[in-house]
Amino acid sequence: MQGRRDDDDSGTAGRFRALALPHLDEVYTLARHLLRDAADADDATQDCFLRALRHFETFRGDDIRPWLFAILRNVCRGARQPSREVGVADEPTDDAAPLWSDARETPEGEMLRRRDADAVRALVDALPLAFREVIVLREINDLSYREIAEIVGVPVGTVMSRLARGRALLRTAWLGADQKEQTP
Amino acid sequence: MTCEDADLLLHALVDGELDAGHAREVERHLASCPRCAAALAELRALRSALQDVPLRREAPAALRSRIEAALPQPRSRPAPTDRRTLLKGFAFGSVFSGAIAATALVLLVRSDRGQRMHGDLVSAHLRSLQGTRLTDVETSDRHTVKPWFNGRLDLAPPVVDLTAKGFTLLGGRLDYLDGKPVAAIVYKRRRHVVNLFVEPSSAADTSPGVSTLQGFNIRHWSDGGLAFWAVSDIAADELAEFASVFDAARRTPEAA
Numbered sequence: 557m558q559g560r561r562d563d564d565d566s567g568t569a570g571r572f573r574a575l576a577l578p579h580l581d582e583v584y585t586l587a588r589h590l591l592r593d594a595a596d597a598d599d600a601t602q603d604c605f606l607r608a609l610r611h612f613e614t615f616r617g618d619d620i621r622p623w624l625f626a627i628l629r630n631v632c633r634g635a636r637q638p639s640r641e642v643g644v645a646d647e648p649t650d651d652a653a654p655l656w657s658d659a660r661e662t663p664e665g666e667m668l669r670r671r672d673a674d675a676v677r678a679l680v681d682a683l684p685l686a687f688r689e690v691i692v693l694r695e696i697n698d699l700s701y702r703e704i705a706e707i708v709g710v711p712v713g714t715v716m717s718r719l720a721r722g723r724a725l726l727r728t729a730w731l732g733a734d735q736k737e738q739t740p
Numbered sequence: 741m742t743c744e745d746a747d748l749l750l751h752a753l754v755d756g757e758l759d760a761g762h763a764r765e766v767e768r769h770l771a772s773c774p775r776c777a778a779a780l781a782e783l784r785a786l787r788s789a790l791q792d793v794p795l796r797r798e799a800p801a802a803l804r805s806r807i808e809a810a811l812p813q814p815r816s817r818p819a820p821t822d823r824r825t826l827l828k829g830f831a832f833g834s835v836f837s838g839a840i841a842a843t844a845l846v847l848l849v850r851s852d853r854g855q856r857m858h859g860d861l862v863s864a865h866l867r868s869l870q871g872t873r874l875t876d877v878e879t880s881d882r883h884t885v886k887p888w889f890n891g892r893l894d895l896a897p898p899v900v901d902l903t904a905k906g907f908t909l910l911g912g913r914l915d916y917l918d919g920k921p922v923a924a925i926v927y928k929r930r931r932h933v934v935n936l937f938v939e940p941s942s943a944a945d946t947s948p949g950v951s952t953l954q955g956f957n958i959r960h961w962s963d964g965g966l967a968f969w970a971v972s973d974i975a976a977d978e979l980a981e982f983a984s985v986f987d988a989a990r991r992t993p994e995a996a
Contacts, residue, residue: 569812571955580807584799598803605807655747656779668789676793694755695787696795701757720751727786 572612575620582697583624589692590632592681604628622703629707656720669734679729687722690715741769746776750783858953860917865935865956865971875911875926885912889923897923897938900989907982934972934982941967950976959983
């Protein structure tokens with residue numbers, strides 16, 4: 557049958573559009589946090605969707621988001637300039653940051669002041685990459701520990717401890733910013 | 741449980757990742773440890789502060805259109821201009837070219853019907869998967885499914901049990917294609933659903949064959965006054981296998 561191949565191609569492309577494009581905003585959000593640069597995030601997001609389409613036949617499962625995020629993460633790792641950001645290996649990881657309770661030098665029950673989206677994003681972006689990515693995947697992209705573990709390529713236990721330490725760093729930074737504003 | 745264990749597990753608790761047993765253990769520890777209870781309150785405060793602000797960004801419109809343009813377009817339908825050109829040939833050409841145009845028009849109308857039918861089939865298949873109504877009569881017993889269609893349809897769709905061949909009968913459903921009621925017989929292979937639509941065959945039936953639309957395979961054949969359309973996301977060769985085991989089982993006297 558002539559045009560059979562076209563039919564297949566357009567069927568795949570159509571299905572890919574229907575499944576993947578609705579998650580463009582989420583992929584872009586993750587790219588912004590991983591790369592911390594708007595133009596780089598644009599390129600990485602576009603690259604991610606084209607790569608995902610090329611390998612669409614390898615996608616299995618019900619939820620395409622973790623698969624897209626894993627592709628984006630690979631794209632970002634390739635795109636990151638060594639000069640712009642130190643590699644993951646050089647960053648403080650698991651033991652270098654305090655766990656949740658250890659970070660509580662501040663008086664108990666201290667309230668976090670409400671901040672607007674840009675201020676919160678800046679606090680998240682100040683975290684080292686290893687903590688930043690699990691925080692974004694959990695708090696913004698709303699993935700499960702198992703999904704995050706698969707994307708990052710670490711055991712679930714490591715996801716848990718990075719999340720605990722990342723949240724401790726985030727809370728400390730948040731309270732620090734509050735104090736700075738209160739005492740000009 | 742030590743405070744250090746609890747420190748990690750608090751996060752799993754607020755993230756809804758703990759099973760009931762561990763959750764109870766953490767809660768027991770919290771009841772007796774004010775320090776960890778305070779840590780939990782602070783964790784909840786941080787999470788709610790994070791959730792109070794819309795952190796998700798919107799992709800810039802320029803990026804969105806760049807990506808949409810870079811993805812292959814779903815195949816466009818025959819453009820209306822095609823048909824106008826054909827009509828022009830019909831109106832202004834010789835009898836000969838008019839005859840050609842007429843033939844082409846019939847083909848166009850046929851393939852239009854085929855395409856509309858394919859669209860209808862995939863929509864019906866998707867509806868059956870997304871809704872709560874995969875089957876009206878849910879049973880693996882073909883002797884229950886077959887009579888169910890009596891009085892609901894002008895045809896008696898053949899219902900066969902193909903469990904031994906790897907296709908489990910889930911049941912039957914009344915559906916609509918091209919505005920007409922049809923029988924849908926539902927089978928399952930592994931985790932995939934096969935919808936087999938059965939309607940009286942008509943002269944307008946498109947020729948038998950396989951096609952793919954939106955990632956779904958559609959296999960069509962006619963036999964004994966009935967037209968069959970099998971729709972599924974299983975591979976085309978598996979759908980061919982389905983059609984052949986279905987036809988073979990249908991022809992055995994026992995199934996009649």
